[in-house]
Amino acid sequence: MAERTGLIPLREKVKELERVYGRVQKEIASELFSVDIMDYREMKSMKVQERIDMLIKKLNRMSIRWVKESVPAAYKKSYVVAKTSLEILGAKKDALFNAQKHRLSIEDYIEKTMKDLVNANQSIKNNVNMYLYLARRASAGLMQIQQFDPMDEAVISKIITDTMEAGRERAYASNRIYDYLRLKLLDGNFIDKAGRNYNLRSYSKMVARTRLREAQTEAVENMCEQYDNDLVQWSKHADPCPICAPHEGKIYSLSGKHPVYPQLIVRPPRDTHPNCEHNISPTSEVAIEMRKKFH
Numbered sequence: 001m002a003e004r005t006g007l008i009p010l011r012e013k014v015k016e017l018e019r020v021y022g023r024v025q026k027e028i029a030s031e032l033f034s035v036d037i038m039d040y041r042e043m044k045s046m047k048v049q050e051r052i053d054m055l056i057k058k059l060n061r062m063s064i065r066w067v068k069e070s071v072p073a074a075y076k077k078s079y080v081v082a083k084t085s086l087e088i089l090g091a092k093k094d095a096l097f098n099a100q101k102h103r104l105s106i107e108d109y110i111e112k113t114m115k116d117l118v119n120a121n122q123s124i125k126n127n128v129n130m131y132l133y134l135a136r137r138a139s140a141g142l143m144q145i146q147q148f149d150p151m152d153e154a155v156i157s158k159i160i161t162d163t164m165e166a167g168r169e170r171a172y173a174s175n176r177i178y179d180y181l182r183l184k185l186l187d188g189n190f191i192d193k194a195g196r197n198y199n200l201r202s203y204s205k206m207v208a209r210t211r212l213r214e215a216q217t218e219a220v221e222n223m224c225e226q227y228d229n230d231l232v233q234w235s236k237h238a239d240p241c242p243i244c245a246p247h248e249g250k251i252y253s254l255s256g257k258h259p260v261y262p263q264l265i266v267r268p269p270r271d272t273h274p275n276c277e278h279n280i281s282p283t284s285e286v287a288i289e290m291r292k293k294f295h
Helices: 011-033 042-088 100-140 150-166 170-187 200-226 285-294
Strands: 191-193 196-198 231-234 251-253 280-282
Touching: 011 042, 011 100, 011 200, 042 100, 042 200, 042 280, 100 191, 100 200, 191 200, 196 200, 200 231, 200 280
Parallel strands: none
Antiparallel strands: 191 196, 231 251, 231 280
16 A cells, blocks of 8 residues: 555645746846846845845745645645545544544644745845845945855955955956856855755755655554554655665554554654655555465
């Protein structure tokens, strides 16, 4: 049964969010490209900043709407597949199970996913402000850069130092700073998270795939609790990473009380890595014995 739940990544919903962030990434880059360091105009820069602020507000609204639609859909799909599997296995509902647990799990993952995206969107805004600040300082006389990304500060400071040591005109340094900032725009890495830079499209895809899969894993665990089913199985797929390989296809006990199978400690993708495609699905001792007979 492990293979069935592997068909639940909601690829279209992931692509939908990826397209939204991809469009905004292009629009932000286009706006920033219009700021000419060699012919800097403060009023134009302010208008660009206002338009980008509006873009980010719009992105927040679209992200929140996507989360409120996609997380419940992912949870429900996994819920239905797990329920079908459990009924095939002959599991019976636990009358004492609190069905509100499903709603609380969905709300928890809505909150987590919204936080991921809204915080990332704020990071975009901060990086846009940084870019415009650097453009302003480069244009205004290459004064000392402070309070922003140390890597940018170091690169720009080196450009200024090299220019002075070589006895070149300030226009030479402005050109080099201009080229450096344009390359950053082309990369589109406007999101800073955990010490890494991401472009909008790749980060949104990572958040969507990871959080939806986490919600699906929790749906399976909740359904197993509701049907008093203790055993689950990790899925298998081609070319697993070193983190996931030891768990592929293995049987685990949710309670940790099974005499043969170990407790489930590593849950994909929460305890593995972002973008993990593994999942867990319900199984039972009877199903395991049946598989052994036919293999």
